[in-house]
Amino acid sequence: MTSSRPSTVDRAFRSALYDDTDSGLDTGASLLAADSGADAEVGHRGREFVAAAWRRGWQPADVVRLVRRELDDPHVRLAAGLIRAQIPDDRPRGPRWRAQLDVLPEEDGQVRVGDRFSHATAVLELYRLLLRLPSLEPLDEPGHRAAAHRPESRTLTRIRALLAKAEATGYPEEAEALSAKAQELMARHSVDEALIAAGAPAPDTPGACRIGVEPPYEQAKAVLLDAVATANHCRAVWNEPLAFSTVVGFEADLAAVELLHTSLLVQATHAMTKAEAAQRAGGRKRTKTFRQSFLAAYAHRVGDRLGAAARSAVAEAEAPRDLLPVLATRELAVTDRMNQMFPDTTTTRLRGVTDEAGWTAGTKAADQAQVHTHTPLP
Structure with missing residues (x-):
């Protein structure tokens, strides 16, 4: 043999x-x-x-x-x-x-x-x-054949440009105004997409994407992403060991979440650097707990602001009777998709949020990055 x-x-x-x-x-x-x-x-x-x-x-x-x-x-x-x-x-x-x-x-x-x-x-x-890669939840792209031939929305292009300017400016008031305009456009775009999809012969279905949530201060970053996702009609599930969150939602909303989350992280980092400089000028050394508390407060406050902006967008729609059932149906579809992908999830509490100065500074920075929607939807 x-x-x-x-x-x-x-x-x-x-x-x-x-x-x-x-x-x-x-x-x-x-x-x-x-x-x-x-x-x-x-x-x-x-x-x-x-x-x-x-x-x-x-x-x-x-x-x-x-x-x-x-x-x-x-x-x-x-x-x-x-x-x-x-x-x-x-x-x-x-x-x-x-x-x-x-x-x-x-x-x-x-x-x-x-x-x-x-x-x-x-x-x-x-x-x-x-x-040794473990198995992950598959991220199918529903309706990708149609999306493949669809050019990127001009609105998303404008949003991307506004956020880039907000990240680059050294003036908090200007960053606030630019971010507010970007969130306004996101809300308008989401509503438009929802109404278009509701009237389509083959309605769109929720998809999902993964967004990196890297150390350090990954808990606070995950909270910020969750807040951005919730405000934009999506749901986020954090995988701490693999350093990412899976965001479930409709395509236009997923794009908005990716753009806004990235921009807010950049703005938060800029604001935290300035706050730390002020702390050092006052004789205090930079600490990990200050940064963790700063980002946690920033995420919490921004979540409140984004939620208010999202509710305002719906309230100011000219045809709420048509819009509200559509949004409710899409919300249910997103929740169902998330439950199918993640039948077993748990909640976690933020650790290391003990620095009062960091929390106060983070809240103030989030106020400067606030987003409101005042313009009526077309």
Whole structure:
């Protein structure tokens, strides 16, 4: 009886991927470095790991975000290269997926990391991570065929421009005015989309996206994202171990949540830096509890302001009798979708919110970033 000898890749993987020790990693890297004929098979196996990640519910941005958090920049470039290489073998995807592919790092050229041994080590470290990815809730893109041919709304383009200006200005009053206008446009856009979808032959259905919630102060950031999601007719579920929240909602609202959450984080960071400078000028050292309390207060206060703006948008609609049942139906659809994706959820309480000065400063900063909707909807 005869048996075929395991390939170099099989022996390297057995040593490095199923053994968490450094010695196993060194052995596997040495095997790959010594056999240039194994390179093609190594790349093929990597593409299989990527495809397996997609089957487990991961998306390109999720993989890149995790690799960046757990490993180093060379690994991020290697992961991006694998993701691009796997595209020809993948099935058709929706616009959100394609948008993630468009922003992958290192978009051209063959990615190499140092000499053959260093490169093989980095590849095996990346494969170790990909092999151990847990399963996630799949994020289907309902109606993506129609969305694929639909250009981005001019309103979203205006919102993006307003928020960019709000982030760039050094004047709180100007940032407040720009953010308020952006939220006003978001509310108008959401109502318009709801009414259009209600009259369509095939009504839209809720989708979902993942948004990174990175340390430090991830609890406060998750609370801020939850507040933004709730105000824009979405629901957010935080996955603390993997540092992201899944936001469930209709496409136009998801886009608004992504834009506003990112902008408010930037504005909160700017405001916190100024508040800390004032604290230091008064003789107090910068502390972790100050920053945690600042961001927690900011998230809490902004949530109140956004909720008021959302209610005002509905109240000022010219056809509330038509609008309210539509919004109620969409709210129910979002809740049902969230419950299907996450049948078992728990609540958590913020930790480390003990600094009164930080809470006061965060509340004041949120007041300066307040958002109101005064303009009647068309």
